[in-house]
Structure formats: structure tokens, C-alpha cells
Amino acid sequence: MGGENDQNENKKKRNRNSVESIEKVVTNQQGQQGNGNPSKKKKKSQEVFPFGNYRNYYGYRVTHDMDEDPRLKVMKREWFAGKDCLDIGCNSGIMTIHIAKKFGCSSILGIDIDSSRIEDAYWHLRKFDRTENSGKRSKKKFSPRDLSQIVSFQKENFVQTRHLEDNCYDTILCLSVTKWVHLNWGDDGLITLFSKIWQLLTPGGIFVMEPQPWKSYENNRRVSETTAMHYRNIVLRPERFQEILLDKIGFRTVEDLTSSLSGASKGFDRQILAFQK
Numbered sequence: 001m002g003g004e005n006d007q008n009e010n011k012k013k014r015n016r017n018s019v020e021s022i023e024k025v026v027t028n029q030q031g032q033q034g035n036g037n038p039s040k041k042k043k044k045s046q047e048v049f050p051f052g053n054y055r056n057y058y059g060y061r062v063t064h065d066m067d068e069d070p071r072l073k074v075m076k077r078e079w080f081a082g083k084d085c086l087d088i089g090c091n092s093g094i095m096t097i098h099i100a101k102k103f104g105c106s107s108i109l110g111i112d113i114d115s116s117r118i119e120d121a122y123w124h125l126r127k128f129d130r131t132e133n134s135g136k137r138s139k140k141k142f143s144p145r146d147l148s149q150i151v152s153f154q155k156e157n158f159v160q161t162r163h164l165e166d167n168c169y170d171t172i173l174c175l176s177v178t179k180w181v182h183l184n185w186g187d188d189g190l191i192t193l194f195s196k197i198w199q200l201l202t203p204g205g206i207f208v209m210e211p212q213p214w215k216s217y218e219n220n221r222r223v224s225e226t227t228a229m230h231y232r233n234i235v236l237r238p239e240r241f242q243e244i245l246l247d248k249i250g251f252r253t254v255e256d257l258t259s260s261l262s263g264a265s266k267g268f269d270r271q272i273l274a275f276q277k
């Protein structure tokens with residue numbers, strides 16, 4: 001009972017921190033551009049997520065009638081089993097943890113630009129550990145120690161960080177992130193994202209991408225002045241990503257996994273592509 005109260009209190013604290021940090025980012029961005037009005041107080045209901053760093057993202061994405069995130073059904077075991085993996089824009093880490101559990105990665109690192117989402121991800125990892133621990137008697141595949149050894153999370157802005165340069169990965173995931181990189185760092189940011197992914201992959205490695213369609217950019221173009229400015233100047237629309245990745249970045253092949261994806265909740269029926277280096 002006491003534990004449950006503590007958990008609720010911690011959850012409230014995390015949510016408060018999250019709102020504060022995100023609002024700070026928005027205020028800073030506006031301040032930097034000289035047009036912000038930091039004196040105007042934001043109401044909680046107007047919470048802005050300038051990087052798609054939503055709280056409770058999976059509550060919308062995976063509804064109660066689903067047994068698992070439908071995207072897991074189109075992922076191939078051989079991309080992950082015994083492999084070192086990177087999940088760019090992991091949000092609260094649920095997909096990262098599920099991939100590790102379902103396919104048995106050797107390691108998987110989830111990175112996100114928002115430190116509050118990384119805190120959420122570690123919270124979920126501990127929760128999964130506890131569940132596994134109590135299910136140990138029912139012979140679950142992983143012991144709790146195993147999962148914590150496999151999965152880790154780190155706060156990084158993938159576009160700008162140099163911390164990952166010495167690493168290499170067999171599989172890199174970038175699910176529902178391209179729009180946010182594109183809106184915040186423009187065409188240059190998108191090319192940086194693709195080039196860095198290429199550099200971090202081992203030869204033969206797999207890049208799994210779920211790009212948001214151009215029409216969805218419109219909904220988020222006004223989250224900050226930066227996004228509004230980039231929205232106006234974007235030339236490389238998502239329809240061209242495949243061609244860019246094959247002809248300019250240098251991936252050898254692409255596989256469209258969309259046809260086998262069914263059961264996605266409304267607004268999340270997006271294309272998923274797997275590129276091989």
C-alpha cells in the first residue's frame with residue numbers, strides 16, 4: 001500500500017519535472033529567437049512537445065484491444081537476436097524494452113533528446129524487471145538481471161551528439177522520429193541523421209525507419225518558431241527518403257514491411273522500411 005503511494009507520488013513528481021523541462025525548451029527556443037514572451041504562463045493543458053517528446057505516447061499508440069505494438073509483428077528476429085542495437089528517439093522506452101524481450105538482443109541502447117523521457121524509460125525498465133522477477137517462477141525467458149544488462153538508455157540529441165562515434169551497431173531503429181528531426185533541424189538535420197546512422201552501422205547492418213508522411217508535418221509545424229521556419233523551407237519531403245537513402249547515402253537494399261502491418265491504431269498506420277547497408 002505504502003509502496004503504491006510512493007509510486008504515485010514519484011509519478012506525479014516525474015510528470016511535473018517533465019512539463020517543466022519541456023516548457024523550458026520551448027521558452028528557451030523562443031527566447032533565443034527574440035520573439036518569445038516568457039512572462040506569459042503556459043497552462044498545463046497547453047503543454048507543448050517540440051520534439052514529439054510526448055508523455056504517455058504508448059497510451060495512444062497501443063490501445064487496450066491490442067496484445068502488443070503492431071510494429072513488433074513486422075520486425076524480423078534475425079535483425080535483433082544476439083545483435084547490438086540502437087533505438088533513436090526511444091521516448092519512454094517501451095518499444096525498446098519489448099524488442100529486447102521479444103527478440104533477445106545482445107544489447108540495445110535507447111536514446112532520446114528529453115531527459116524526462118529517459119527517466120520514464122528507466123522507470124519502465126525497473127517495472128518490467130519487477131514483473132519478470134515475480135514471473136520467474138513461471139519460467140519467463142529473461143531473469144531481471146538479464147534485461148537490465150541488455151537494455152540501457154541515454155539522453156542524447158542524435159543530430160548533434162558526438163558521444164556515439166566510437167560505437168557500432170548491427171541494427172538501428174528510427175521509428176516516428178524523422179518528422180521531429182526534420183522540423184527542428186531542417187533538411188540539413190535530416191541528412192545528418194541519415195549519414196550518422198550509416199556511419200554507425202556495421203557492414204550488412206539494418207536500418208529500420210518509420211517516417212511520418214508529409215501531411216502530418218502540418219499538424220506540428222507551429223510547435224515553435226524553429227519548426228515553423230523549417231516547415232516553410234523543407235525541400236526533401238518524405239516521399240524522397242527512400243531514394244536519398246539508396247542513391248545518396250549508399251544503402252544497398254530496401255524492404256517495405258508495410259503490407260504485413262495490420263491493426264495499427266488510427267493515425268499510426270505508417271510505412272515501415274528496412275534498409276540494408
Ligand SMILES: C[S@@+](CC[C@H](N)C(=O)[O-])C[C@H]1O[C@@H](n2cnc3c(N)ncnc32)[C@H](O)[C@@H]1O
Nearest residue numbers: 051052053089091095112113157158175176180
Ligand atoms: C513520436 S516519439 C516516437 C517514439 C518511439 N520511437 C516509437 O515510435 O515508439 C519521437 C521521439 O523522438 C525523440 N526525438 C526527437 N528528436 C530527437 C533527437 N534529435 N535526438 C534524440 N531523440 C529525439 C522525442 O523526444 C520523442 O521521444
